[in-house]
Amino acid sequence: MxxxxxxxxxxxxxxxxxxxxxxxxxxxxxxxxxxxxxxxxxxxxxxxxxxxxxxxxxxxxxxxxxxxxxxxxxxxxxxxxxxxxxxxxxxxxxxxxxxxxxxxxxxxxxxxxxxxxxxxxxxxxxxxxxxxxxxxxxxxxxxxxxxxxxxxxxxxxxxxxxxxxxxxxxxxxxxxxxxxxxxxxxxxxLLDDVVAASVEQELLENWIMSEVETGAALPGLYPPNEANRARYEAARISSISLGGALGRDPAAGQG
Missing domain, CATH: 3.50.30.40 (Ribonuclease E inhibitor RraA/RraA-like)
Structure with missing residues (x-):
């Protein structure tokens, strides 16, 4: 069948x-x-x-x-x-x-x-x-x-x-x-849950990559500690309000 x-x-x-x-x-x-x-x-x-x-x-x-x-x-x-x-x-x-x-x-x-x-x-x-x-x-x-x-x-x-x-x-x-x-x-x-979490994960990793490109060290950044998580959330809110996108092109990222 x-x-x-x-x-x-x-x-x-x-x-x-x-x-x-x-x-x-x-x-x-x-x-x-x-x-x-x-x-x-x-x-x-x-x-x-x-x-x-x-x-x-x-x-x-x-x-x-x-x-x-x-x-x-x-x-x-x-x-x-x-x-x-x-x-x-x-x-x-x-x-x-x-x-x-x-x-x-x-x-x-x-x-x-x-x-x-x-x-x-x-x-x-x-x-x-x-x-x-x-x-x-x-x-x-x-x-x-x-x-x-x-x-x-x-x-x-x-x-x-x-x-x-x-x-x-x-x-x-x-x-x-x-x-x-x-x-x-x-x-x-699991599709809906995975899609929502994946889009968020990609945005976070785009932001982390942008931080790495400016010279930031990985400990406390990847994965982000509380302070860096707060910085990411602030950048995300700012990006949304400006109608922009966080970080690099998500299609370029391979995590």
């Missing part, structure tokens, strides 16, 4: 687009979540933007010779069928068991995902047809590339169900944020 996809509020997307994955892991740690960074998810190309979207999950299991065949690509339960169910703006998160010698998707599948408005592909596996994949314009986070097709090492079994990707439990409609550091998961149930 698959789970229906949910849209993500544009205000949430805008807020998280200014928060680094490094900051998010700190905030999630404060909420008691340590295992939120999807291991092996690296940007396949330089310059890929920070992206935010609901997780649309796909699951592979180890290859079984009677099931993992080229003929399975035409099955009703196939990666091709899953792509047609992906909503615009989602991030396709594929649990591939960390297999690095069989490419889960190639250029044609990635081109179709891009055409459907999928924001990105994230997997703990690899892709194939790298030149073609790059030409599709679909941002990809993965472990690299391999020439053999998925059926050389994996069997596709379904979509929009809980998966393991990079050692992290990913449920449909969890929120994924990707940037140069990789992919981080925000549990759907």
């Amino acid at each position: 698959t789970i229906d996809s949910l849209q993500l509020d544009e205000k949430i997307v805008a807020a998280l687009s200014g928060v680094s994955t490094a900051t998010l892991t700190t905030v999630l740690l404060k909420h008691g979540l340590r295992n939120v960074w999807l291991r092996g998810t690296r940007p396949i190309a330089e310059g890929q933007p920070r992206l935010v979207g609901r997780a649309f999950t796909l699951r592979f299991v180890p290859a079984r010779e009677d099931l993992a065949t080229p003929a399975s690509w035409g099955s009703p339960i196939s990666t091709r069928a899953a792509i047609e169910a992906m909503p615009s703006g989602c991030i396709a998160v594929v649990g591939a068991l960390g297999v690095t010698d069989a490419g889960i998707f190639g250029d044609i599948l990635c081109a179709r995902m891009h055409k459907r408005g999928v924001a990105a592909l994230v997997t703990d596996g690899v892709v194939r047809d790298i030149a073609g994949v790059l030409n599709t314009g679909l941002p990809v986070w993965c472990q690299g590339t391999a020439s053999p097709p998925s059926v050389a090492g994996l069997t596709f079994v379904g979509w929009q169900e809980p998966i393991d990707c990079g050692g992290v439990a990913v449920f449909p409609n969890d929120v994924i944020v990707v940037d140069r550091d990789g992919a981080v998961l925000i549990p759907a149930a």
Whole structure:
């Protein structure tokens, strides 16, 4: 049984687009979540933007010779069928068991995902047809590339169900944020609290960086003691009243 996809509020997307994955892991740690960074998810190309979207999950299991065949690509339960169910703006998160010698998707599948408005592909596996994949314009986070097709090492079994990707439990409609550091998961149930805390954390770290750039020492500043916290709050209020922003561009920060 698959789970229906949910849209993500544009205000949430805008807020998280200014928060680094490094900051998010700190905030999630404060909420008691340590295992939120999807291991092996690296940007396949330089310059890929920070992206935010609901997780649309796909699951592979180890290859079984009677099931993992080229003929399975035409099955009703196939990666091709899953792509047609992906909503615009989602991030396709594929649990591939960390297999690095069989490419889960190639250029044609990635081109179709891009055409459907999928924001990105994230997997703990690899892709194939790298030149073609790059030409599709679909941002990809993965472990690299391999020439053999998925059926050389994996069997596709379904979509929009809980998966393991990079050692992290990913449920449909969890929120994924990707940037140069990789992919981080925000549990759907914690989204509002994490967004509010993350925006505040990013503002604080922007202010701390501005203090460091003026020569301030770190003890008592990072993390801030009571006096420095008061200075930050005063600067924040002043910045809001002037309609400005604290410190550096939040998109530049990696915490």
